[in-house]
Amino acid sequence: MIKESLLVQGMRKKLVENLRQKGITDEKVLEAINAVPRHIFMDLSLERVAYEDRAIGILCEQTISQPSTVAFQTQLLNVKHREKILEIGTGSGYQTAVLYKLSSRVYTIERQKPLYDAAIKVFEKINIHPNCFFGDGYKGLPQFAPFDKILVTCGAPFVPQDLINQLKIGGVMVIPVGDNSQTMYKITKISETETKEESFGDFKFVPMLKDKQK
Numbered sequence: 001m002i003k004e005s006l007l008v009q010g011m012r013k014k015l016v017e018n019l020r021q022k023g024i025t026d027e028k029v030l031e032a033i034n035a036v037p038r039h040i041f042m043d044l045s046l047e048r049v050a051y052e053d054r055a056i057g058i059l060c061e062q063t064i065s066q067p068s069t070v071a072f073q074t075q076l077l078n079v080k081h082r083e084k085i086l087e088i089g090t091g092s093g094y095q096t097a098v099l100y101k102l103s104s105r106v107y108t109i110e111r112q113k114p115l116y117d118a119a120i121k122v123f124e125k126i127n128i129h130p131n132c133f134f135g136d137g138y139k140g141l142p143q144f145a146p147f148d149k150i151l152v153t154c155g156a157p158f159v160p161q162d163l164i165n166q167l168k169i170g171g172v173m174v175i176p177v178g179d180n181s182q183t184m185y186k187i188t189k190i191s192e193t194e195t196k197e198e199s200f201g202d203f204k205f206v207p208m209l210k211d212k213q214k
Helices: 007-023 027-035 044-049 067-077 096-103 115-126 163-164
Strands: 085-088 104-110 129-132 146-152 166-178 184-190 197-203
Touching: 007 027, 007 067, 027 067, 027 096, 044 197, 067 096, 067 166, 067 184, 085 163, 096 104, 096 115, 104 115, 115 129, 146 184, 163 166
Parallel strands: 085 104, 085 146, 104 129, 146 166
Antiparallel strands: 166 184, 184 197
């Protein structure tokens, strides 16, 4: 495990209090945010801004989402211990690590190889072990379905039916849907042919890419 300065620990506690003030009420989510060293998932020169509530650029012209968005999506997902979770878009790996703190059965898929490789190195550094895959997020991971929960961390132009198919009955998917901006949806699978959709405001995510890079 990495060694942290008291300054970093203090900044993370301050972030947690900020998230609480912004309406994050799930203490398990706040504990997970407090346990994950966000600065490790970005350039180390950014350590002093890592715990501000803002998105920060990473490899491949992607971003690490602002902590309030990570906390909000995670709270909507309502993760229970030992649930099987599929994350679409590993990115930096920060959201993956937060999910892992809540349930160690995390499957995550990333379509950009530099991000995939970098995230695996960080996971090793902080000693967590999500199941990582390089591939097309639109297709999910049918070989490991069904999942209790699915979290999409990029803006999807539509809700992929393949992901709905990979949810358990009673399972939940949280996904931002839209092109230039997105609406956050919580989708509950009622039966094999019926879902319930709830919307939770507008957000701005990097797009969910359609074609796997060569």
